[in-house]
Amino acid sequence: MAVVTHAADAVVAAPTPVSLPTPGAPGVYVHVPFCAHRCDYCDFAVTTGADALARRRSVAALPRELATVAAAGPAAVAPRGAAGVLAAPDGAADIAGWPVFGSVFVGGGTPTLLDADDLAGVVRAVATALPLAGDAEITVEANPETVIAESLATLVAAGVTRLSLGAQSFSPSVLATLGRRHDVSSVASAVTAARAAGVAQVSVDLIYGTPGERDADWHASLRQAVGLGVDHVSCYALTVEANTPFAARVRRGEVPDIDEDVQARRMATADAVLAAAGLRRYEVSNWARPGAESAHNRTYWRGGDWLALGASSHGHWQGRRWWNVRPTGRYLAAVEAGGAPVAGAEVLTAEQRRTERLLTGLRTVDGVPRAAVTPVDEAQIGALVRAGLLVDDAARLRLTPAGLPLADGIALRLLPARERC
Amino acid sequence: MTYPIERIRNFAIIAHVDHGKSTLADRMLQATKLVDARDMREQYLDRMDIERERGITIKAQAVRMPYEASDGSEYLLNLIDTPGHVDFSYEVSRAMNACEGAILLVDAAQGVQAQTVANLYVAIEAGLEVVPVLNKIDLPAARPEEVAEEVAALLGGDPADILAVSAKTGQGVPEVLERIVAHVPAPRGDVDGPPRGLVFDSVFDPYRGVITFVRIIDGILRPDTHIRLMATGFHNGIDELGVISPEPRPVDALGPGEVGYFTAAIKAVELAKVGDTVTDHVRPAPQPLPGYREPTPMVFSGLYPVDSADFPDLRDALEKLRLNDASFTFEPETSVALGFGFRCGFLGLLHMEIISERLDREFDIPLVTTAPNVAYEVHLDERTLKPNEPRVVTVSNPAELPAPNRIDHLLEPVVDAMVLCPSEYVGAVMQLCERRRGELAKMDYLSEQRVELRYTLPLGEIIFDFFDRLKSSTRGYASLDYEPAGMRRSKLVKVDILLNGEPVDAFSAIVHADKSYEYGKAMVSKLRELIPRQLFDVPIQAAIGGKIISRETVKARRKDVLAKCYGGDITRKRKLLERQKEGKKRMKSVGAVEIPQEAFVAALSVGGD
Known part of the structure; x- marks a missing residue:
């Protein structure tokens, strides 16, 4: 999947208390659109194939876009006539007028398809361009098969505090139906490697309600996730998105359509198993050990503000939404030409x-x-x-x-x- | 100048739907050279969109066709095109009374149909000379000899004398015109007496007021006549006197036997009703023409705006429609479930459909239409009467039926129905009629293959889907006609429907006691299909007088939430929600339950056959 999910959140069971960023602080979302392949149910903006050149160009384009956005200041993203500067609780604001940011989320795609040094460079670029809280939550999404120990060390050194792993299922047959290519055991290796590297919080994403999945499969997946000691789990009901290979298979009758009642039952199972393991539900699809909730994702649900960088990303600032062009090629061309890759914007009514x-x-x-x-x-x-x-x-x-x-x-x-x- | 009465011929065409009436009229317009080929269009005389789309005639039309006959004289042929449907039988009878002759047009492939026979009897009763004509003789499936036998059996006479035409190609049409001239008698009337004209139709025009179509019986109408309509008392000076030939054209007089129209700043058709007599206000006729009666609604239904804020708009719309249709009635009523709306009365099912369609098409107000029902006569138990309460009340809304312990007995309207069908379907038709509580009155073989069945049937049993069932059980070969036959005492009960424990008055129905359990069960299971799953369980119950006879539950939805709602998902989700909110406008909320509009009528197709 191109796991996009900007949402995953997980936290490594950190032995020490995690210090939380200031509530209400804005976030930064960075989209890395590359995936090794597109999963059958995915309708996210991803680019597949071994396009090393596009990746290198992205690594250069993201810091460039960041620098432009940062220099323009909040007035450029806020609705006209709005105060522009969101006074940070401590009154601090940088030269361009930015308040202190509390979270960064690098999602995809599969950000870890980039070289670790390049990905670390993107993270550092955010910290350089914008005022970032010292205890900011910095999340990177990863597919289990792309996680290796050395890379993780590089990311932690750059400031990454959370790793969100697209595990999806621990049932090989379910993974096959979903068109996922990772091996069940790679999830455990990835979690172990993350802990060893000092990633403060680890989260796994799971998908339920896949046709062919049995109650027992789902239960076992949950148990295995819990068994890995992760601090955060996101459980998503499989959604058949239009224009995906999966939707086509449903249409042709090759796989049964989603059963809402089955999904409801699986959701209840998730809540029961995760609660028993000390993970508290804090959103429809998210469970965390107390204190390990994702600060970044809470910004979305509390009407907070965030900047958006990278192809197809969506930002929000004080009632104005904007979004970047979706195709990677057009995004790169726009940034490289020195322009803004913004495709559109709207100012919301009250x-x-x-x-x-x-x-x-x-x-x-x-x-x-x-x-x-x-x-x-x-x-x-x-x-x-x-x-x-x-x-x-x-x-x-x-x-x-x-x-x-x-x-x-x-x-x-x-x-x-x-x-x- | 009035036209010499001895050279006027007034005639109607009696035909079943699709037997070619409008096409024959089109060919006559051409054969008399009134319309040339270049200006011709199909269904020339049908002006309403609904008429053209459905291929039916709703309003009567009259066209004046000067015709040079083979005897060398010019004649004035007035064709009065009538609606054919049973809902409009009174209008048909008035139009017939404006004529001296009628063409009986029968499809040479399909043969005689019930509606044709019914209208034929109306024509014979009105004393018309009937000219039988077979149509569509060019069709490969035509069987002119057999059908001619059927027609001769109805009318008497020699099958060989029956004219045969193809209205499509025009073949045989001149012979029909000649036959009209030769056989249909000229009108008679007193040219010197006070004017008397029969109103056989009236149409509302927003610019000129009502256009009233009239057949002059006695006297002369002139453009300066101050007319009076004898039933309504309306009087005013004429604005325009004219004839349709084939477009409206002013004339300086209309004398006995002539057919034309007038306008007189009449603001609504209820002031110039079908069947009324027009006379001279200054020198009025002592007696109106016989046969006038007030239109009687037979079928009732509640109309409610889905959004209660549309109520004033709905009232305006109904008032506007009533300007050009005096035969439907409406009065405000309140439903616990549906709020403020109107109880409307219609001549029949087709009439109801036409009005609903026009409301939708011309006024765009989302409506809930409750299932159609008839009016019952309720005889209350003397011992339960309150002071000044009448002993007999009419109930046209099932929800208003008094409690069972207050009712002594009930009467329901019945009809004499005639069904014509091929003999192999007699069994199926009898079975259907008996299930609908019909009583066989008579059975005749029109020919070896065709049977006429006469049943007395409760009107309430046939208004909803009887005709569809009749058609489907006879492969479309049966035809139906009926006329009111008074009231009959019946064992009827009210079945109430409860949603979430609350009675929904709009779903109440009055059904025969013997079928009430079956009905309640069918209704409950139909509603379970029609009501979508909601956030709560919705129990559906059927009850008779407080006793629950059936119950099912629409199980609550267990999951209704997007899995992911991050960054860009939020806008998408908001837009989806906004669209869904628009969609909810087509749902009626009753308590906490959301009911789709169509449930109110579709639920009634539970028939029990």
């Missing part, structure tokens, strides 16, 4: 921002402040509370464990009826 806060906030176990989403359809709240799906204290709306698997349907119900014009 109503749209409330909608986004609602749909992302309800995904988290902490829920969402009422003030951030008001008005909602109050008439629905009582019924949802009575059904045991929602908790409504005066300050926040949050979903119960029964409500989390229905977060999207509940968000839809809570959206207020649009005023008629």
Whole structure:
């Protein structure tokens, strides 16, 4: 998969307490679009094939894009008329006006397809271009088969604190259905290597609900992940995305379509197994040892700000969203020509921002402040509370464990009826 | 100048749907040289979009065709094109009364159909001279000899005298015109008496007000006549007096036997109703023409806006539609489940479909239409009467049926139905009619192959899907016609539907006691298919007077969430949510349950056959 997942988060069971970045600090997302091959269910922006030249060009383009974005300052990414500078809690801001950043996430693609020195160089470039908190969470995504000990040491030396491994499953037959090429045992080796290299937190991604997967397969995958002592697990229901080989196989009837009820059962199994291992669910698809939640991903769900670099990446700053061009070639050409690789942008209306806060906030176990989403359809709240799906204290709306698997349907119900014009 | 009455011929065409009525009319327009080939278009006389799309005639039309007959004289042929459907039988009868003759047009392949026979009886009752004509004789499947025998059996006479045409090619059409001139009697009337004209149609025009179509019986209408409509009392000066030939054209007089139209700043068709008599306000006729009656709605349905904020728009739309259709009625009603809406009365199912389609097409208001039902006469138990409460009440909304312990007995409307079908399907038709509580009144063989069955059937049993079932059980060969036959006492009960424990009044139905369990069960299982899974379990129950007779559950969705929601996913998800929210506008929320519009009507196709 091109594991893109900017989401994975994991934490190595760190023996020492992890110091958390300042809550609310913005993040930086860097997209590395290369994969050894495209997995059958993947619709992410990835470039496959051994295109060494494109990789070298990317290694040069990312720091160049970073430097341009950093120099332009927050006014260039904020909506026109917005304050621009987000005052960091301690009041610190650099010359261009940037607040201190609390997280970096290098996702893909498979970032570890880059040479370790090059990848480390990208990480260092972020720290050079932007003010980064000393305790910033710096995550790199990796496929198990691409992780080797020496590379990890190089990354840790560059400041990487988290490794997010795309394990997906510990069942060989499920991996085969998904079109994954790594060996089951490579996950364990990768985790061991990460710990040895001093990566503070390790996370694994798992996928459930793959056609042909049995309850027992899923249970075993969870047990093995837990057995590796990882501090963070992301469990994703397999989604059949249009325009993937997988979707075509479903359409032709070669594999059965996704069964929502089966996926719901697997989700419940995940919660039970992971909770028993001391991993607390903090979002629909994410579990962590207390304190090892991903700061970067929480920024997404709390309506926070982040910069976006690399092909097809999406950024957000105070209600303005923008996104880079998707094809790697066009991205590289734009940066190399000294221009901005931005494909488009939108400034959200107040109503749209409330909608986004609602749909992302309800995904988290902490829920969402009422003030951030008001008005909602109050008439629905009582019924949802009575059904045991929602908790409504005066300050926040949050979903119960029964409500989390229905977060999207509940968000839809809570959206207020649009005023008629 | 009025036209010499002895050279006027007024006639209608009686035909089954698709037997070629509009095509024959088109050929007549050409044969009389009223329309040349260059200006010809199909269904020339049908003006409404719905008429052209469905190939049916809803409004009557009259066209004046001067024709030079083979005897060397010019005659005035007035073709009055009538709707053929059973829903509009009153309109058909008025149009027939405006004529002296009728062409009985029968498809030479399909033979005589029930609707044709029913309309033929109307024509005979109106004293019309009937000219039988076989159509589509150019078709390979045509069997003119057999069909001519069938027609002769109905009408008497020699099969050999029956004219044969191809309306498609025009073959035989001049002979039909000659036959009309020779056989259809000229009208009679008193040219000097006070004017009396029969209104056989009226059409609303937003610029000129109502255009009223009229056949003059006595006297003369002139452009300066101050007319009065005798049933409604409306009176005003004429704005325009004219004829359709084939486009509207003003004339300076309409005398006895002539057919034309007038406008008089009439604001709604209910002021100029079909069957009314137009006279001179200053010198009125002492008596109106016989046969006028108020349109009687037979089928009722609740119309509710999906979005309750659309209620005022729906009221405006209904008022506008009523400007050009006086035969449908509406009054506000409130449903616990659906909020504010209207109970509408229609002449029949086709009429209801036409109105709903026009609301959708012309006004674009998303609607919930409840299942159609008939009006019941409820005789209350004397002992339960409150002061001043009438003993007999009419209920056109099942939800309003009084509690069972207050009802002494119920009457339901019945119809005399006629079914014509090939003899091999008699068994299937009888089975269907008996399941619908029909009582066989009569069975006749029209020929060795064709049978006429007459049944008394509850109207409530045939309004929904009876015709479809009839067609499917006879491979499309059976045809149906019916007319109201009063009220009949029946053992009826109300079946209520509860969602989530709450009764949904819009789903209540009145059904025969013997079929109530079967109905409740079928309805519950149909609703289980139609209601999508929601965030909660939705129990569906059927109940009679508080007793639950059936129950099923729409299981709650167990998962409805995107697996990943990071960076770029958020915009995609928001847009999806916004689209879904738009989609919800097509759903009606009843309590916490979201019900798709189509459930309210589709659920009724549970028929029980």
